[in-house]
Each structure stands twice: as structure tokens, then as C-alpha cells.
Amino acid sequence: MRTIPWTRPFMQVDVFSARPFSGNPVAVVLDGTGVSDVQMQTLARWTNLSETTFVLPPTTDEADYLLRIFTPQAELPFAGHPTLGSARAWLEAGGTPRRAGRIVQECAAGLVAIRHQGELAFAAPPRIRDGALDDAYLERITAAFGIRRERVLAHQWVDNGPGWAVVELATAREVLDLEPDLSFIPDAMVGAIGAHPAGGEYRYEMRTFAPAVGVLEDPACGSMSAGVAQWLTASGAAPAAYRVSQGSRVGRDASIAVAAEADGTVWVGGDTTVLIRGTVTL
Template identity: 65%
Template structure:
């Protein structure tokens, strides 16, 4: 039976409308099974579509399930911010006025309310360097030599991310990957802008294995990479990351490390479409 459900499409990580990363939010996902959710996510054809459900714990304000066109994710960044934004705008009232607590398959995630929403980076499930076989496959797919990679690391906080660090932001922007050879790898590439630039880094993320060739702006990757950069002493305090230029977007992500070493990721959220979804 088809039901009219409240729906919003939220632009995340850009203050300029239609230049961030959109997430589709079905604000009442009760009664929908996995097949129905996957069907909707394939139809929206966005990097992620979310479904809001009642929390299963009194600690959380709501539960969310996050789907790509190719499957479900335990956690993702821009859907976390976009869903919290839509839930609040739809009349959701958090237990704590300053923090929304989201329940997802990866656990509980705090979303702090301020000038912009920001989520507390969840712990990584896997870290350490990539093995040489995977690194060879990834560099081949990206069309770069092994010598161009300054560092590499598993930064998996749910989706399965790994990251390669190259010397400059321009090298990131110049990538012309052949994603047919990358397999199911979920890979980001980051490179630095010159000191004094508006942004500290340029980021690109590729996830063809879940139906997203290039994610326009990726909060989960920036969260776990932020943890890595802070842990290795490369960054501290607060910095901004640019993402999406090669796919016509203007993503602007703020990564912050507090005095206890905890990392948060924030950015603009704006509802650009709202109404009902017949699901």
C-alpha cells in the first residue's frame, strides 16, 4: 500500500544553493522494508537517501537508515547532517536543546547545534596502512605513480574508506581515474593548498562499489581523515576542506579538533525541496 510520507531534500556542505551534496530524507520510514528503501534510493539516484524511524534507545532522538543506490551504509556524514536538519525543521525536539543524538547502524552519533550543524566523528573501525597489492590497484586506477603518494591509511568509520595523501590540491583536482579498475575499494585522495589559502586541503572521494562514482562532498571521509591528520600531528585546531569542484559543486567542510582531541565535522545545511513521497 502506498503511503504519503513527509519528504525533504537537503543541500549539505555549501552555503550556495545547489552547490553542495543533496540528501533525500524520508521523514517517516515506518513500515518500509529493505527492498522498498533500496528501491527509493535507486530512484532518487543521489549518493545517499535516508529514512527516519523511531529510536530503539531512550538516549537517541531518532533512528536513521542510510542507503546508497547500491546498498545500505552503517554511517555517512552528509546524510547525518541533512537528516538532523530535516528532522529539526519538521518539528523534531531533541532531548538536549544543544545536541541531536542520531541512532544508526554504526551506533549513536551526536550532532551539535550552532551556527551550523556539526557531527562528532565516530571511531574508526580500521586504521593502519594499506597493503601494497591494494595500493598498487588504487594508484593504477587513479592514474598516478606510487611515488606521488606521500602517505596512505585505512580511515574506515563504517563505509570502508581508505585515503591517499598527495602533495598538492592541484594534483587532486587533476586526477582522471579509471574507476572500472578500482573494484569495490572506497577511496579518497587529499592534497594541500598553499599556506594562507582559504582551504587547507582539496578532497575527492570515489565509491563506485556502492553506486557512487564520485561523491560530491563526503562528511564521513573528512571526519576520519581529520582524525588521522590530528593523530599524526599534521593538523590541529580548525581547518576547512574544499570538495566537489571537479563535479561542479562548491563543498566547504569545517573540521575541528577540540582540546581533548575529539574531531567534529560541520557545514551548511539548507532544505531546497520538501513535500511528500508516495512510498
């Protein structure tokens, strides 16, 4: 016998693009109370999006809600575009933050602040792993990307929960031209960034690949953007504010805004648009 209602409120939100159907969609179940882990993973596998989320009551008075985040294959402690998309869905469903202008999301990675004045933006959580990649892993990545080691300008762990590593190439064009063979790195969560020519709208082009959790190429990735921004702004390699473009190789047009404050807090934001409203049967 079922112990939960047949239907739950549901929204699908396009994240990181002002043009509908051009960003990264996230499926949001707005009442995950009583939904089992198996049901959550089953729905995430069926939606076949990068992530599907479930909004639950918080376990601490500091948070506005608890969010669980699933890829088609696994649960993540944190992810960027699901954080923004779920916040947008929660607000559209009538959610009221405890503090005006700021939402606090509880997730497995801890508490994440989200500003909702203009574009939604989340405060990047602390990295749980940083520093240069070891030679063996870097060799696997360059083999998968089909490039020589000498083309990598810099590399770094930028892991804030999902397990991200990144390599920096000289240009955005080099990033866009990659034709990765992910069979070399089936357990990876890895990205590549490269600079656009000076004076344009975007500072970097980024691509992210997550075969470890069943996502071959992500159309737009907030968590990777957050970890990369913490690395590059702290080292002085990037300005305090810039934009990242992502998704053109998979037919999307994502724009990710990054801003680092004087205290080191990095905010990652972008457009969020609810495109589907209804219910989902569980």
C-alpha cells in the same frame, strides 16, 4: 494490500555549501515506519543521489531518532552528509532534541552526537579500521588514479563504517587533476587529499570515489573528512581546525569544517539548507 500510507513527508537537503544547489543533496523520508528494506533500497536507487535516508523512532532512550542510510546500491552503517542533512530535515519538521543544542542520532554504527548551534556538526564516530594500506591495494589505487607510487606522500585506512581508504598527494592541484579509471577498483571506497597553498581559506582539497556502492564521485563527503581528520590531527600533520574544499570536478562548491578538541573528539560540519519540501509516494 499496502500496509503503510501511500505518502510520507519528504525533504531534500543541500549539505556543505552556503550557495544553494552547490553542495551534496540528500533525500530524507521523515517517517520510515513500516517501510520495508526493499522499498527503501528501491527509492534510493530511484533518487540516484549519493544517499537517501529514512528517519525512524529510536530503539534507545539516549537517541532522538534512528536513521537508516542507503546509496543507490547498498545500505551504509554511517555517512556524514546524510547525518547532517537528515538532522536539518528533522529539526525543520519540528523535531525537538532531548538535550538542548545537541541531537543524538542512532544508526547502525552506533550513537552519533550532532551539535546544532550555528552550523550543524557531527562528532566523528570511532574508526573500525586504521593503519597503512597494504602494498597490493595501494598499487591498485595508484593504477586507478594513473599516478606513480612515489607521488603518494602517505596513505591510511580511515574507515568509520563505509570502508574508506585515503591517499595523500602533495598538492590540491594534483588531486584536482586526477582522471581515475575506477574499473581498476570496482569494489573500492577511496579518496585523495592534497594541500592548498598556505594562507588560503582551505587547508585541503579532497575527492572521494565509491564505486563499491554505486557512487562514482561524491560531491562532498563528511565520513571521509571525519576519518581523515582523526588521522591527521592525531598525528600532528594537520592543525586542530581547518576547512576542506570538495566537488569542483563535478560542478559543486562544498566547504567542510573540521575541528578537533583536546580530548581527541573531531567535529565535522557545514551549511545545511532544505531546498525541497513535500511528500513521497512509496
